Amino acid sequence: MMIMNGNDAFKKWFKILFNAFHREETVIEFSHDSSPPQEFLDIFSHIKYCITNARVIYYWSKDDEPKIIQQAIDYIEKNFHSQDSIESVHRRELQAFKDDENRLNFQQKMEWTLQNAILNDIDNFVPGFNYLYKYGWMPSLNRQSDGKNDLILTNGKGIFAIVETKRVDKHNKDLKKYRKYHVIAQAIRYKRAFIEQNLNTPNVIAVVAVGITEEHSKKRYWPGLYDERVFRAFSFIKYGRCDFSDPEDEGFFYASSNSSNSSLAGN
DSSP states (O other), X not given: OOOHHHHHHHHHHHHHHHHHHHTTOOEXXXXXXXXXXXXXXXXXXXXXXXXXXXXXXXXXXXXXXXHHHHHHHHHHHHHOXXXXXXXXXXXXXXXXXXXXGGGXXXXXXXXXXXXXXXXXXXXXHSTTOOEEEEESXXXXXXXXXXXXXXXXXXXXXXXXXXXXXXXXXXXXXXXXXXXXXXXXXXXHHHHHHHHHHTTTOTTOOEEEEEEEOOSSSOOEEOSSXXXXXXXXXXXXXXXXXXXXXXXXXXXXXXXXXXXXXXXXXXX
């Protein structure tokens, strides 16, 4: 098993790999003197490579992506140590969340109650993301029009989840559809902002997003297939299965792909 120093060196390569998933790419290229070490590549059984005069090209089938993501998450969970400050960050943000309860109006309190249900039942909403990293994160303190995110959760080892919540009126179909789109659109926006602000942060390996609309049926809506696969990988580690409690045709909703100009890492 790798010790922490080795894991620190691997963060760069995991970041580049997850960035490719985020951008819906199946190829990463390196010059001969900057390619990943063989020890890192040995983690994965579905990544192939070819060598040209100037570059080393690593590639994989889209069909194999869920297996590669699972192998990556498995390795990180088993071999990486939690970041030193994550416990104190979690306690600070959780206290800020609790302190906010009595300052909210009725509509805000309804959202807060849903968020509280998530934080008190992480294993059944978003297993693996046990730490509250940010509550009420604002991408820009100078531009309040950029809005405020609901929750940012993390596994404490470099994987971050942007969580947006929205109550849905079951009796108003048009409003229900709008709120579903709105919650995932917000998740996408804050995900991109968080990625852009952490391009050069070594401890931010990957960022995914989810929208959640109900605490009872635990409805989750993903920006895209990559996000869902990361959450499913954590579910497999926790429960030995990749599925969630709600049926796929009712519980999952894709509003957009993950393709963007944002990048977590360069090569």
